Amino acid sequence: MNTIMFYSGLPFPNIDPVIFSIGPIKLHWYGLGYVVGILFSWWYGKCLLRTFALWQNSITPINLEKLDDFVIWAAIGVIFGGRFGEVFFYGSDYYFAHVSQIIAVWDGGMSFHGGFIGTTLAMILFALKNKISVWSMFDTIAAGVPVGLGVVRICNFINSELWGRVTNVPWAVYFPNGGNDIAGNLLARHPSQLYEAILEGPMLFLILAFLIFRLKALRKPGLVAGSFTLIYGLVRFFSEFFREPSISYVMGKWLTMGMALSLPMIILGLGIIFWVVNRSKQKI
Numbered sequence: 001m002n003t004i005m006f007y008s009g010l011p012f013p014n015i016d017p018v019i020f021s022i023g024p025i026k027l028h029w030y031g032l033g034y035v036v037g038i039l040f041s042w043w044y045g046k047c048l049l050r051t052f053a054l055w056q057n058s059i060t061p062i063n064l065e066k067l068d069d070f071v072i073w074a075a076i077g078v079i080f081g082g083r084f085g086e087v088f089f090y091g092s093d094y095y096f097a098h099v100s101q102i103i104a105v106w107d108g109g110m111s112f113h114g115g116f117i118g119t120t121l122a123m124i125l126f127a128l129k130n131k132i133s134v135w136s137m138f139d140t141i142a143a144g145v146p147v148g149l150g151v152v153r154i155c156n157f158i159n160s161e162l163w164g165r166v167t168n169v170p171w172a173v174y175f176p177n178g179g180n181d182i183a184g185n186l187l188a189r190h191p192s193q194l195y196e197a198i199l200e201g202p203m204l205f206l207i208l209a210f211l212i213f214r215l216k217a218l219r220k221p222g223l224v225a226g227s228f229t230l231i232y233g234l235v236r237f238f239s240e241f242f243r244e245p246s247i248s249y250v251m252g253k254w255l256t257m258g259m260a261l262s263l264p265m266i267i268l269g270l271g272i273i274f275w276v277v278n279r280s281k282q283k284i
Contacts, residue, residue, distance in 0.1 A: 012175050012176055034078060041143075042067065045141060055218055062137065070123075078115045081119060084111075086114060090257060112149070116265070133221060143209075146205035146208065160176055163189045164193075165189060167188060168188065175189055192239060204231055207227070220280055226268075226271075226272030229269035232262075232265060233264075234266060
């Protein structure tokens with residue numbers, strides 16, 4: 001067993017990824033994180049829909065009972081989309097060689113970009129089926145998503161996965177599976193999961209809350225969703241500079257797959273915001 005050398009870094013807290021188990025049934029922090037995220041978005045969305053003053057002409061665009069029905073759709077979109085993205089964006093070689101592992105979502109391995117696509121498709125289909133404004137559906141769900149993102153990033157840290165690049169900053173962490181130097185000592189790495197937890201979680205949530213409650217952004221359908229897409233793309237692109245690439249660089253020695261997948265989100269978010277603002281000006 002290697003000896004951990006605590007130079008200027010911090011030891012990994014070594015929290016058990018499994019909260020508890022009953023026979024073959026195990027409850028993982030990672031799975032609980034997704035459950036918390038989905039339930040919070042559902043609860044927060046209902047709170048927004050009950051606050052009539054936030055909406056254009058004080059008319060709620062979505063029936064509260066319909067939002068209850070969407071919870072299952074959201075769960076399916078997140079799980080299937082997230083796993084699809086992980087398999088095809090990051091680990092196709094591994095998963096095609098270990099097909100049985102494709103369904104092992106409880107062990108971790110979910111791509112946000114895949115989950116974003118899956119949930120977006122679920123919202124579009126649900127909105128069309130129930131004759132709901134697609135943009136209002138996007139806005140309602142996007143408002144609460146950052147909380148789930150923050151919780152899941154903390155779960156990534158608990159799982160000792162998606163850690164950051166090697167560094168000597170005082171708050172670096174010695175992850176047990178983070179590799180060793182030539183002397184056999186564990187490498188100190190950026191706790192990039194926690195950086196992302198803060199940026200994608202409370203920071204993004206508070207920015208969207210400011211847009212919703214102070215600038216009444218929900219009165220302009222698409223503005224909250226566009227802002228979420230843009231800011232997440234920017235934050236994720238920035239965070240990738242501290243995160244160890246999951247696969248080899250896409251281009252050069254700096255562009256990671258996470259960055260490459262975030263660029264379309266940045267462009268899409270900017271496009272949505274520009275379209276919403278331009279549409280609002282035409283109505284004046």
